[in-house]
Amino acid sequence: MESHVHRRLLAPGALAVSLLLAIPASAADYEPGAPGIGDSYYPAYGNGGYNVSHYDLRLRYQPATDKLEGTATLLARTTQDLSRFNLDFLLDVSEVRVNGTKASFATSGEHELEITPKTPLPKGTPVTIVVRYSGVPSSKQAYGFTSWHRTPDGGVAANEPEAAWWWFPSNDHPLDKATYDVSVAVPDGTQAISNGTPQSVTSRKGWTRFNWRSDKPQATYLATLAVGKFDVTTGYTESGIPVINAYSEDLGDNAGAARASIERTGEIADWLAEYFGPYPYNALGGYVPNVTTGYALETQTRPFYSPRQFAQGPNVSVVVHELAHQWYGDLVSVAGWKDIWINEGFARYAQWLWSEHEGEGTAQELADHVYASHPADDAFWTVKPGDPGPENQFDIAVYDRGALALQALRNEIGDKAFFAILKGWPAKYAHGNATVADFRAYAEQVSGRSLGSLFETWLYEPSKPGAPAARDAKVVASRSSVVKAPKSWKKIAATNSVHDH
Known part of the structure; x- marks a missing residue:
């Protein structure tokens, strides 16, 4: 018995170590979180030192003055010993609390809100951050622009790669996805539209409060708010997903074309599911402010469309594009903005598949047309879809050359492997983030082929792939078949302004 007790005693050195482990780090060991998350294109976007899991936004908006008042509650967890941290935000802050206690705050840079909690936060600590704020979003600019759209009857937050700064404080980068509750009070007779499913609508003293919930991880730039007077339609997809569409009451001549396009949302989502796998969310729709x-x-769950997308008539192709992003861009998001091809090349290719579906030109015919219609000295070929640079992030080459690269891949590995990749990729990285390199590795795994040369040629070389490379990828067609654009080309080209952010 006695010897057993002695064996359980700690040696003096071990005792000292155990006592040291019980002592929290000194204040000197805590450091500020980085003012950027590390994106190579946008070094100041996002923040370091924590991850957000949920945003609860309780807002009040007056369309007549464009004044927005809000209380944002962020649930987060620290990823380092944190003395201070940043949020990305532009409106005027009146109070910040961290874990219930008032925190000091200051602004810096173009859009940084620096928060210093009363006591430092150890790594791995759950943190509740409450920010009270107000302001006129349309009066705020960063880097010389605004992502807040003033409308005759309200306002809209929608832009890429940044929109959150104008209406809620956030860790604004796709690497930090979270769930959302958005509650907005607006004057009676006005509506507030957001992502996800409606939870309730209540009225009191001349104000109506709309409550929305997004219960799956969502990147900050994909969160939206639209306040105005809308005609709202509701329905269900054939697979049972509720669809809510909203149209501004003053769309004028564009109203019919917008409805004729967006009311097909459920049909298109079910069709896309055949290629990309089951629709990943419990809500669907679109809105046109x-x-x-x-x-x-x-x-x-609820894409934003400008009225100009329908100025030339119905445009189902743009609905295909934005709904394809629900898998490619939303379900699987970029790890860095240089990976934008995984969003835009695939959404454009979905338009090509829709063209096949409608009998208005095959993806092969569209690829041949893109290749033939841009001569070797066209600046189109100097943009590298796999890493276009921030100045070319939404260049048409990311879309058209990006889709051309997918057709080259399809021809290289065959339809069976190609369509297995299109469906398997969103499932593999569901609700997460990925890079172009990740996609190449996955394509090589599924196809059993080495694809380095193909990816280099079609995504990274700043020049037009030569005739031998085109022949190898079966992209070159006879001249007679590419002189005339496929029937769908005009409709697809009409969506080119989707990239004019």
Whole structure:
């Protein structure tokens, strides 16, 4: 008995180590979180030192003055011993609390809110951050622009790669996805549209509060808010997903074409599921506010469309593009903005597949047309879809040359492997992030082929792939078949302004 007790005693050295482990790090060991998450294109976007798991946004918005008041509650966890941390935000902050205690705060840079908690935060600590704020979003700019769209009857937050700064404080980078509750009070007779599913609508003293929930991880730029007077339609996809679409009441001549396109959302989502796997969310739809901009955006579960997308008539192709992003861009998001091809090349290729489906030109015919219609000295070929640079992130080459690269891959590995990849990729990285290199590795794994040369030629060489490479990828067709563009080309080209962010 006695010897057993002695064996359990700690040696003096071990005792000292155990006592040291019980002592928290000194204040000197805590450091500020980085003011950027490490993106090579946008070094100041996002922040270091923590991850957010949930945003609870309780807002009040007055369309007449564009004044937004809010309380944002962020649930996060520290990833380092943290003395201070940043949020990305532009509006005026009146109070910040960290784990219930008031914290000091200051602004820096173009969009940084620096928060210093009363006591430092050890690594791995759950953190509740409450930010009270107000301001006029349309009066705020960063880097010389705004992502807030003022409309005749309200306002809209929608842009890429940044939109959150104008309406809620965040860790603004796709690497830090979170779930959302968005509650917005607006004057009676006005609606508030956001992502996900509606939870409730209540009215009190001249104000109506709309509550929305996104219960799957969502990147900050994919969160959206639209306040105005909308005509709302509801329905279900054939697979049972609820669809909510919203159209500004003052779309004018574009109203019919917008509805004729977006009301096919459920049909298109079910069709895309045949290629990409089951639709990944419990909500679906789209909205068209009366904005003056021209682009569309894949805001999660409820894409944003500008009225100009329908100025030339119905445009189902743009709906295909934005819904394809629900898998390629939303379900699987970029690890860095240089990986934008995984979003845009695939959404464009979905338009090519829709063209096949509609009998208006095969993906092969569209690839041949793209290859033939850009001569070797066209600047189109100097953009590298696999890493286009921030100035060319939304260049048309990322879309068209990006889709051309996918057709080259399809021809190289065959339809069976290619379509297995299209469906398997969103499942493999569901609700996460990935790089172009990850996609190449996955394509090589599924196809059993070495694809380095193909990816280098079609995604990274700043020049037009020569005739031998094109022949190898079966992209060259006879001249007679590429002089005339496929029937769908005009509709596809009409969506080119989706990239004019």
